[in-house]
Amino acid sequence: MPDVRLASPQGKWILLTTVLGSSMALLDSTVVNVALPRIGRDLDADLAALQWTVNAYTLTLASLILLGGSLGDRLGRRKVFVVGVVWFAAASLLCGIAPNAGVLVAARALQGVGGALLTPGSLALIQASFHPDDRGRAVGLWSGFGGVGAAVGPFVGGWLVDGPGWRWVFLLNVPLALLCAPIAVRHVPESTDSRTHGRFDVLGAVLGAAALALVTYALIEARSGTLVVVVSAVAGLAAAVAFVYVEKRRPDPMMPLDIFASRQFTAVNLVTLCVYAAFGGFFFLAALQLQVAVGYSALGAGTALLPTTAMMLLLSARSGELAHRIGPRIPLTVGPLLCAAGMLLMLRVGPGASYVTDVLPALLVLGLGMVALVAPLTATVLGSVSTARAGLASGINNAAARAAGLIAVAALPLITGMGEEAYRSPAAFDAAFGRSMVVCAVVLVAGAAVAFATVRKPPPGCRTPECLTHGSVLAPPLEGERARGRLS
Template sequence: MHGPQPCDAGQIQAVRAPADAPASAATRRWVLVATVLGSSLTFIDGSALGVALPTIQNDLGGGPAATQWVVNAYLLTLGALVLVGGAAGDRFGRRRVFLIGIGVFALGSIACALAPDIHALIAARAFQGVGAALLTPGALALIGATFPPDRRGRAFGTWAGFGALFGMIGPLLGGWVADHLDWRFIFWINLPLAALTFVIAIRTVPESRDPEARGLDWPGALLAMAGLAAVTWALTAAPDLGWRSPLILASLLAGLAALAGFLVAEARQAHPMMPLALFRSPVFSGINLLTLLLYFALGGAMFFLPFDLIRVQGFSATLAGAAMLPFAAIMGLFSGLAGRLADRFGARLSLSLGPVIAGVGLALLAWPDPGAGYVDGPLAGMTVLAIGMTLAVGPLTAAVMGAVGPGQTGVASGVNNAVARVAGLLAIALLGVLLSAVFVARADSPDDRALLGQVMAGGDLDSVATDAFHAAFRAVILTCAACAVLAGIIGGLTAPKRERHGLK
């Protein structure tokens, strides 16, 4: 799901309090308005697009791999550059970088809306991800730089509350647009929001910098992006080209070499974007492994679920979007309560029980047979998944910030957020391989990969192909469930027993 990430609160708390006179109440209100509107671009766009993907594939063509890259291209640039984006704001001006991010995201949205084919859309989505990598940490930093420490908790709560609201609106909007208009309107909607945000930020948001900001780790960012891109491409293309293809083997080797180079660069950089010393803390390493597994499960399930709901269960895109409502509603309404429970009983209980409950919810999503309705279909699974995620996400911030020194909380929170985004990227690629393998084993067709593309695009298919896809979807969802349960086990072994929240 696209929305606030696990350690967003930690990134706000880590911003140095301004040394000059505090901002006026009016300025603080306008900063909050600008950051909410700017963040809504990524929240609405990402959540709306997921439900519209089957329609996009049907319209633009392209096989399963190309459809995966519509999401992966965005996650790739966002995940690789988000840490650099935050550092750039500290050094060159948070408002400036935030505005540049808004502009880049808006231009990317225009390119998406005008894309003549699936490959152009993929390229435009990668450009959008660059904009998101600048505006997302920029919004959090602006809140931290404008609000004094004792007011940041309420400001973050307002920002996150609107994020949950946009998380509810996005899937419904995407489904309705896909059913009644043209999926391209999902991207055109971004333009008036971007223009309004730009005007408000220019007129009302003060500029701020961190006088102690350090250099930008461009070598690390580029190596991470190159390595992830090569590995992800190999995983998504392997079902079509074969695992023994020289292109696949070369891409895997090049990607692994680039990622190894990234680790070497981070060890040698004076100001690395991901200080490896942070991982000397068993708690920090454990929490990030938990985050990787939990958001792998969530990202994979939310990508493939709309295809099953629309192609197998017979949902309209609008109804498929409505299936996401329990998730956003429960997380938005009960995140505060989950945080108070973690304060009282300790983070370890929440970080072990929450992911296990989320795993049960994911397993319930695999239960309904083809043709199930809303109530006997996704409702129970999405509700239980939301309860588990709500329990788990709140304590993550406290656990991450408590695992490192006071001067490292900002970068530690940023690393955890980047891990959550990269987890979604890896999930779509790896689970796509599993989906294809199970479908090919179950389908009776001379060209199984082409048939899989037809199922995902909504062609007229027989019951054998539909049942094969549903079996493949079940394998994917049960794998996601197992990853969530494993995340809970890791939380029980590594999470602190009792932590105080960084934000009050």
């Protein structure tokens, strides 16, 4: 039984290293959007390259996060966590010195692999190391510090872009890793899960990643209309079908399909796909809109977006408690509708817009919607399956959210007619941004309709503090007990 006490020196070191590790991945997923205009200008990159700068990271992270958790359970959580930290830092260094957009995109894909290793591992280390009496408080502190990091991420990113330059958005991870990895090796006890068995579901992971990669490529490059795009789309769909076939037939798949026999679990994941597709598209385009069309600096754009994550950090606990009393149906219906209203209010944000009268009201309404739905969504996912499968359910929900954001970033510019050079023209980008907000609002309304029609059973409440204190806007939190995939 784990016996490290939170008040002990070792307990404080464990908390520090897990916060540092998770913050690296969390910050990187929020600060890069703010740097995109400067990256595009310095590397002479078109819109497709900027989409890949975001999506290459999300692609590998979403595809491998379940497998990353399984590796930690089998090979050693500390070992895999340290490997993830070092891998992430090395990829960040490559991002920081990238001479062109192609190298940057490849390095971002490598970053996502490191993120898939360290993200589930940071929380698993807390669960495996601390005494049961201190575990809840340790997870709560981990989550709170992570939420603060998520909230200040765009501000830090903007400051770095306007100051030493966008490359420092990535290079900052190197000293963090140099601090984090030695602390983990020295102070964190190793742990494994004795219940794991068999081989890893590598085939499932490869097929899932191939499906996402090929479909994403087809959407981003669809403007060219070449045969390669058509072949990629067909191959991506074939890989998705093969993934389902393999997962259905393997004895212990990475994503056992029988978990979707729960109507509640399936319904909430459909809601997740809708809302996080809209969030992914919004936060990709909003940072660009504020800089390209409104004329903000990178720091100004990052600071402008702070209200949404700050509201989630401050109010999510109360939202979770309210959903526990009244059930999830109302929050999961009203939340997306509020978010849709916030995105429609963003139609007022264009050249000459005022922050106080145009930008802030939209972000406050959006933030209220996110507060209303994120904690109840997480609690409902955990309440829709047995306790033994809570970690698996949370991992699937987290991966689904990231995949939804991935597809949204790839598809929105295509759907709304955003040209390759649109981000260089304030007028052209503003027009496409307005169309994108309408599309995002429609998707959110669809998510609200799904929730209203299908969500019924009230959740038993959040099982761990991290689903109450949450600052990430791009994916729901991982469940604290065992946020991992299965072995095969």
